[in-house]
Amino acid sequence: MALCMVLHRVRDFPTWRQEYDSVAELQKAGGVTAESVHRMVDDRDNVLVLHEFDTLELARAFFADPRLKEAMQRGGVIGEPRIEFFE
Numbered sequence: 359m360a361l362c363m364v365l366h367r368v369r370d371f372p373t374w375r376q377e378y379d380s381v382a383e384l385q386k387a388g389g390v391t392a393e394s395v396h397r398m399v400d401d402r403d404n405v406l407v408l409h410e411f412d413t414l415e416l417a418r419a420f421f422a423d424p425r426l427k428e429a430m431q432r433g434g435v436i437g438e439p440r441i442e443f444f445e
Contacts, residue, residue: 359410359411359412359445360410360411360412360413360414360416360417360443360444360445361408361409361410361411361419361443361444362393362408362409362410362411362417362420362421362441362442362444363406363407363408363440363442364405364406364408364409364439364440365399365404365406365439365440365442366404366405366430366435366437366438366439366440367401367403367404367435367436368405368433368434368435368436369403369404369434369436370403370405371402371405372432373420373433373434374405374433374434374435375395376401376433377429377432377433377434378395378407378429378433380386380427380429381425381426383391384423384425384426385409385420385426388416388419388420388423388426389408389411389412389413389417389419389420390409390410390411390420391411391412392400392408392409392410393407393408393409393410394407394408395407395439396408414443414445417442417443419422420431421441422438
C-alpha cells in the first residue's frame with residue numbers, strides 16, 4: 359500500500375471542496391482506494407489530503423496526471439502543493 363500526503367493552502371475552502379468532490383471519478387480511475395480531507399484548526403484554508411493507493415506506481419501516476427493539476431487550479435490552490443509519498 360502507498361499513502362500520499364498533500365498539503366496546500368486554498369483561496370476558499372468551500373470552493374476548493376466543491377472542485378475536489380467533482381473529481382471523485384478521476385480519483386477512482388487513478389487508483390485512489392481511500393481518501394480523507396482535513397483542515398488546520400487555526401487556519402481553515404490550510405488543507406491536508408490523504409490518498410491511499412495499492413502501489414506507489416499508481417500514486418505517482420495519479421499525481422502526474424495533468425487533469426489533477428487543472429482541478430487544483432480551478433479549486434483555488436495557492437502556490438505549489440507539498441506532495442509526499444509513503445509506503
